[in-house]
Amino acid sequence: MLYREAGQFKTSYAADQQLFPIRQDRIGLIVLLAIAFLGVPLLASEYWFSAILIPFLIFALAALGLNILTGYAGQLSLGSAAFMAVGAYAAYNFQLRVEGIPLLVSFICAGLTAAGVGILFGLPSLRIKGFYLAVATLAAQFFIVWCLTKFPWLSNNSSSGVISTQKLMLFGHELNTPVEKYLLVLSIVVFMALGAKNMVRSTTGRAWMAVRDMDVAASVIGIKLMPTKLLAFAVSSFYCGVAGALYAFCYLGSVEPDGFSLDMSFKILFMIIIGGVGSIMGSFLGAAFILLLPIFLDVALPFFAELFGLPFSSATVSHIQILVFGALIMFFLIVEPHGLARLWQIAKEKLRLWPFPH
Amino acid sequence: MNFFFEVLIGGLLSGVMYALVALGFVLIYKASGVFNFAQGAMVYLAALSVVGVMEWGAPLWLAVILAFTIMTLFGIATEKFVLRKLVNQPPIALFMATIGLAFFIEGLAPMVFGSEPRALELGIVDEPIPWILDNWNMVISKFDLVAAGVASLLVATLALFFQYTRIGRALRAVADDHQAALSIGIPLQNIWAIVWGVAGFVALVAGMMWGARNGVQFALTFTALKALPVLILGGFTSVPGAIVGGLIIGASEKLAEIYIPPVMQDLFGGNFGGIEGWFPYVLALLFLLVRPEGLFGERHIDRV
Numbered sequence: 001m002l003y004r005e006a007g008q009f010k011t012s013y014a015a016d017q018q019l020f021p022i023r024q025d026r027i028g029l030i031v032l033l034a035i036a037f038l039g040v041p042l043l044a045s046e047y048w049f050s051a052i053l054i055p056f057l058i059f060a061l062a063a064l065g066l067n068i069l070t071g072y073a074g075q076l077s078l079g080s081a082a083f084m085a086v087g088a089y090a091a092y093n094f095q096l097r098v099e100g101i102p103l104l105v106s107f108i109c110a111g112l113t114a115a116g117v118g119i120l121f122g123l124p125s126l127r128i129k130g131f132y133l134a135v136a137t138l139a140a141q142f143f144i145v146w147c148l149t150k151f152p153w154l155s156n157n158s159s160s161g162v163i164s165t166q167k168l169m170l171f172g173h174e175l176n177t178p179v180e181k182y183l184l185v186l187s188i189v190v191f192m193a194l195g196a197k198n199m200v201r202s203t204t205g206r207a208w209m210a211v212r213d214m215d216v217a218a219s220v221i222g223i224k225l226m227p228t229k230l231l232a233f234a235v236s237s238f239y240c241g242v243a244g245a246l247y248a249f250c251y252l253g254s255v256e257p258d259g260f261s262l263d264m265s266f267k268i269l270f271m272i273i274i275g276g277v278g279s280i281m282g283s284f285l286g287a288a289f290i291l292l293l294p295i296f297l298d299v300a301l302p303f304f305a306e307l308f309g310l311p312f313s314s315a316t317v318s319h320i321q322i323l324v325f326g327a328l329i330m331f332f333l334i335v336e337p338h339g340l341a342r343l344w345q346i347a348k349e350k351l352r353l354w355p356f357p358h
Numbered sequence: 359m360n361f362f363f364e365v366l367i368g369g370l371l372s373g374v375m376y377a378l379v380a381l382g383f384v385l386i387y388k389a390s391g392v393f394n395f396a397q398g399a400m401v402y403l404a405a406l407s408v409v410g411v412m413e414w415g416a417p418l419w420l421a422v423i424l425a426f427t428i429m430t431l432f433g434i435a436t437e438k439f440v441l442r443k444l445v446n447q448p449p450i451a452l453f454m455a456t457i458g459l460a461f462f463i464e465g466l467a468p469m470v471f472g473s474e475p476r477a478l479e480l481g482i483v484d485e486p487i488p489w490i491l492d493n494w495n496m497v498i499s500k501f502d503l504v505a506a507g508v509a510s511l512l513v514a515t516l517a518l519f520f521q522y523t524r525i526g527r528a529l530r531a532v533a534d535d536h537q538a539a540l541s542i543g544i545p546l547q548n549i550w551a552i553v554w555g556v557a558g559f560v561a562l563v564a565g566m567m568w569g570a571r572n573g574v575q576f577a578l579t580f581t582a583l584k585a586l587p588v589l590i591l592g593g594f595t596s597v598p599g600a601i602v603g604g605l606i607i608g609a610s611e612k613l614a615e616i617y618i619p620p621v622m623q624d625l626f627g628g629n630f631g632g633i634e635g636w637f638p639y640v641l642a643l644l645f646l647l648v649r650p651e652g653l654f655g656e657r658h659i660d661r662v
Contacts, residue, residue: 323465
C-alpha cells in the first residue's frame, strides 16, 4: 500500500525517462538527502563524522567505482585500492606543483590520472577474461604501490612515500572542521552517484551490461568491445581515484602507499558483493555493512567476553574478530548471494501490498 | 657466469616451492571450478597445526598424521557447510566465499595454536652442499634440493593417483564435465570432499616445507600471492602447468631481482629493491597477452 506505483501515469517523455520514475522513490530520496545534508550535521558528533560517516561515504564511492567495472561491465578487478592510491598521490602532486589550482579541479585531475592508469591496466582485459584477469589486476595493485614507494618524486622526497595533504581550500575558505569536510565529501559523492545512476542507463551502460552478460554476443550485435571495456576501466578508475583523493584529503590527512594494500582492495570487493553486484544502492549498503561490522565487533566482543566471564586477551579478541568477519562473509553469501540490494528489492515487493494480504 | 647459474638454480628451486602451493589451487579449480583463495591460509593452518601438535609433546610423525587429519576434516567441512550451499552461484560468489574462508582460518588457526612465530624442525639443514661448492663454486642449498625432491614426489604421486585409481578417474571425469560425470553415477559431492581433502594434503606438504624454510608464522598466508602468478602463467587447470609455471616464475623472479634494480638505479637514481612483489605478476601478465589461457590451460572457445 505504501509503495504502490499504480496510478502514476506518465504523460510526457521527460516524465517517462526520469531517473526515479516512482513517486515514493523521489520522496524517499529527497528525505534521505535532507537528512544527510541538514539533519546529520546538526546531530552527529565529531567522532561520528571522522570515524564513520566520512569513511563510509568515501568507501561507498570507491565501491561504486568497482561496481561499475565488476557489476556492470563484468570485469573482475582486485586492484581498486591501487587506483585510489593513484588518485590520492595525483591530487597531492597537483596541489603541490600547480600554483593556485582549485581543490575541486585537482580532484578532477586526480580522477583523470587514475583513469589513465586504469586504461593502461585495463588493456589486458581485451585478451584475458575471468579469474585470469582478476589475477592480472593484482599486477596493478602491487606495481602501483611499489612505484609510489620507490619513486621519491611522487611523494615529494618524503621518506617511505608518506604524504601529508595540503589544506583544503574551497573558494578561499579553509575547511577544517569535520562537518565541513563531511559536507564536501557528501556533495561530491551524491553528485557522482547520480552521475553513475544516469550513466548505467545510458547507451554506454547498456553496452557494459551486454559485454558483462556475454562479450561475444555483444560484439556480434555491434558493440565495440575495446572502447566499451576500456571506458569501463576508465570510469571505474576515475571514481576510485576521486575516492582516493578524498580518502587522503578529507579522511586521513596523511597517507602512505602501503596503506592502499591488497586488503583494502578486498574490502572494496566485499562491499560490492555484500551490497549487491550491479547495483548503485548496493555499493552504499555494502560499504556501510563492511565498515560498521568491525566497529560493532570491537564493541560487542569485549562485552560478551565480560558477560560470560571469558578471559579473552586482546590478541584473542582480534583473532575472533577476523574469524567472525570471515564467517559472516560466508554466511551472507550463502543466505543472500545477491546482496543487500536484493533484500531491499524484496522489501519493496512486500511493501507494495502491506498491510493487506493480497 | 657462475653467479648467474647460482641465481638461476636457486630461483628454479624456489619456484618449486611456489609450484607446491599452486598445485593446491589447480586441484580444486579443476575439480570444482572454485578459485580457492584460501589455499594460502590452508598452508598456514597446516603448518601451524603440525607445530602446535608438536608443542603438546607429540613426535613429528604423529603431528604430521594429526595435521593431515585436521586438514582433511577441515576440507570436508568446508565443502559440506560452505561450497555445497553455493552450488550454481556465479564463480565470483564462490571466490568471495573462499576469501571469507581465508579470513576465518586466519582467525581460527592462531586462536587454537597460538600466533607467535615458531621454527619447524624437519631435520634438514639449510646449508650449501659442500660437493657443489667445492667443484663449481656455487651455493646450492641442501634444503632447496630436498624440497624440490618432495615436490616431484608429490606431483608423481598425484599423477599416478589421477591416472590409475578409481577415484582418480572419477576426479578427472568430474573435472571434464560435471553433468556428464553426474549422469553416469559419479557421486559429485563425495568427489568434491575428496578433492578438498587432497588439497588439504598438498597444503600440508607446502606448509611443512615453507614452515621449515621461513618459520611458521602469519606470513605463510602470503604464499598464496606467490602462487597466483604461477597459476595464471601455467594455466588454472593444469598440474604440469603449475610446475613449469613455478620454475619460470621462480627463476625469472630471482634473476630480475639481481639484474633489474641496478639498471633502474642508473636510469633514475634511488633504491629500487623489492621488485619481486610485482615482477611475477607483470611477467605473467605479459605472457597472458600472448597466450590468454596460460601455458597449458584449456583453450577457451566462445560460443554465442
